[in-house]
Amino acid sequence: MVEIIVDGEKFSVDEKGNLITELKKHNIEIPHFCYHEALGVSGNCRMCLIEVVGQKRPQIACDTPIKDGMEIKINSDLTRAVQRGILELEFINHPLDCPVCDQAGECDLQDYYMKFDLQDSKVSLADKVRKGKREDFGSLVVHDEERCVLCRRCVRFTQICTQSYELAVGGRGEHSHIMLMNGKKIDNPYAGNIVDVCPVGAMTSADFRFKKRVWHLQKTPAICQGCERGCAIWIDSNKAKYQDSKIYRFRPRESSVNGYFICDYGRYSYKNEQVIKRDDSAKISSLVLDIRTNGDKYDILISSSLSIEEMSAIKILASKFNMGLYGFSDFRDKSFKDEIGLKLRVPNKTANRVGLNRLGLDKNLDKKSKNLIVFHLGKDFEFLNKFEFESLIKIGSNSDADIVCASSYHRDGHTLNIDGKLRFSKGAFEPLSPRICDIVSELMGDRVEFDMSILKAFA
Numbered sequence: 001m002v003e004i005i006v007d008g009e010k011f012s013v014d015e016k017g018n019l020i021t022e023l024k025k026h027n028i029e030i031p032h033f034c035y036h037e038a039l040g041v042s043g044n045c046r047m048c049l050i051e052v053v054g055q056k057r058p059q060i061a062c063d064t065p066i067k068d069g070m071e072i073k074i075n076s077d078l079t080r081a082v083q084r085g086i087l088e089l090e091f092i093n094h095p096l097d098c099p100v101c102d103q104a105g106e107c108d109l110q111d112y113y114m115k116f117d118l119q120d121s122k123v124s125l126a127d128k129v130r131k132g133k134r135e136d137f138g139s140l141v142v143h144d145e146e147r148c149v150l151c152r153r154c155v156r157f158t159q160i161c162t163q164s165y166e167l168a169v170g171g172r173g174e175h176s177h178i179m180l181m182n183g184k185k186i187d188n189p190y191a192g193n194i195v196d197v198c199p200v201g202a203m204t205s206a207d208f209r210f211k212k213r214v215w216h217l218q219k220t221p222a223i224c225q226g227c228e229r230g231c232a233i234w235i236d237s238n239k240a241k242y243q244d245s246k247i248y249r250f251r252p253r254e255s256s257v258n259g260y261f262i263c264d265y266g267r268y269s270y271k272n273e274q275v276i277k278r279d280d281s282a283k284i285s286s287l288v289l290d291i292r293t294n295g296d297k298y299d300i301l302i303s304s305s306l307s308i309e310e311m312s313a314i315k316i317l318a319s320k321f322n323m324g325l326y327g328f329s330d331f332r333d334k335s336f337k338d339e340i341g342l343k344l345r346v347p348n349k350t351a352n353r354v355g356l357n358r359l360g361l362d363k364n365l366d367k368k369s370k371n372l373i374v375f376h377l378g379k380d381f382e383f384l385n386k387f388e389f390e391s392l393i394k395i396g397s398n399s400d401a402d403i404v405c406a407s408s409y410h411r412d413g414h415t416l417n418i419d420g421k422l423r424f425s426k427g428a429f430e431p432l433s434p435r436i437c438d439i440v441s442e443l444m445g446d447r448v449e450f451d452m453s454i455l456k457a458f459a
Helices: 019-024 077-091 108-117 151-159 190-196 264-272 281-297 307-322 352-357 382-386 436-444 452-457
Strands: 004-005 010-015 051-052 071-073 135-138 142-143 167-170 175-180 203-205 216-223 233-239 245-251 299-303 322-327 371-376 393-395 413-416 422-425
Touching: 010 019, 051 077, 077 108, 135 452, 142 190, 151 167, 151 190, 151 245, 167 299, 190 203, 190 264, 216 413, 245 264, 281 436, 299 307, 307 352, 307 413, 307 436, 352 413
Parallel strands: 004 071, 299 322, 299 371, 371 393
Antiparallel strands: 004 010, 051 071, 135 142, 142 203, 167 175, 216 233, 233 245, 413 422
């Protein structure tokens, strides 16, 4: 670590780090478009030009080596004048799309204009260069050439992260634009991240376009349940007046597990996680009566989609009524993996296989009773087709369930990912259906409280 001086104040930073990233840790913002922590230095947008004491001219912060004792000025007249000049160049041909642009509210260009510019454009709308609008780039990515600032993040993402090389820059000068390589549309399992890395409204999601203004969304930190990687995500939800709460999208959340990205399978899995509004209280009451009189005739099967808390509660239920307890975790999809690139996808498509194994549940389903209560959170109970039953009661978060419960994204819970890391996912909002732990408590006739000290064995 070394000390540098920023606007007269000393800060301790990593000498081997990037100046933009290091100062971000101290809540100091250097505006930039092309630099991204996962994509490295490009140096083409020039938005991060800053005054460095001792240098003849402003330097780009993204590619300026950090040296002990160096002094930089971020709020000086020179730095701000340069930033206003760069923004003026960006706005020469930029359309007046903010009122209709889906990126409004989370657009870096819009934010920088409000913070550092606020000057009128010297180019009339009639004189602006016109380019393509609403171009279908494939994989739900929609491109708007006029809004593009040519930061090349999208191009570098397909080169560095997915190694699919689907995008490039075509044309020259003010006619430069992002183009599809050989005219082939984007087709990779991480395409949604192209929208995320775009700092402006040039790349938008066909799945989310015009669905909801971002300032109306409530974001909740959670963990993707699509596979056992356990990627960190943001759940963006909203409750409109006179309507039920609704999840509008999943976005990647930076973490040591997944870096800055998530796969498209996890990203669009929110569609299977909407609230199911159904009153199954009579069915629960009937099951309560049946278990308390003939509980030992049932066995319980739980899938690796449940949280550690839910599995622990069900273990208590099974013990109280002398019921056999079994676990199922074979949700493998051999095609769901990456040979190159980000390699975030794991073939087992549930989040808590390792946690289920740690709890020591019996997986020999040949011994199970033919009267079975199944707990599963996911889009269907298709995995049960390989077994025979006389009586089957399905408790889950999809419409095929006999008793509907809250999904993985509507309750708090811990899981263990493939690397044995304990992951905590917070529920986005209060569910309309009971949580699994609430159902178990009702079946037992007593409130089940989770002993948080159990988690120490999983950490």
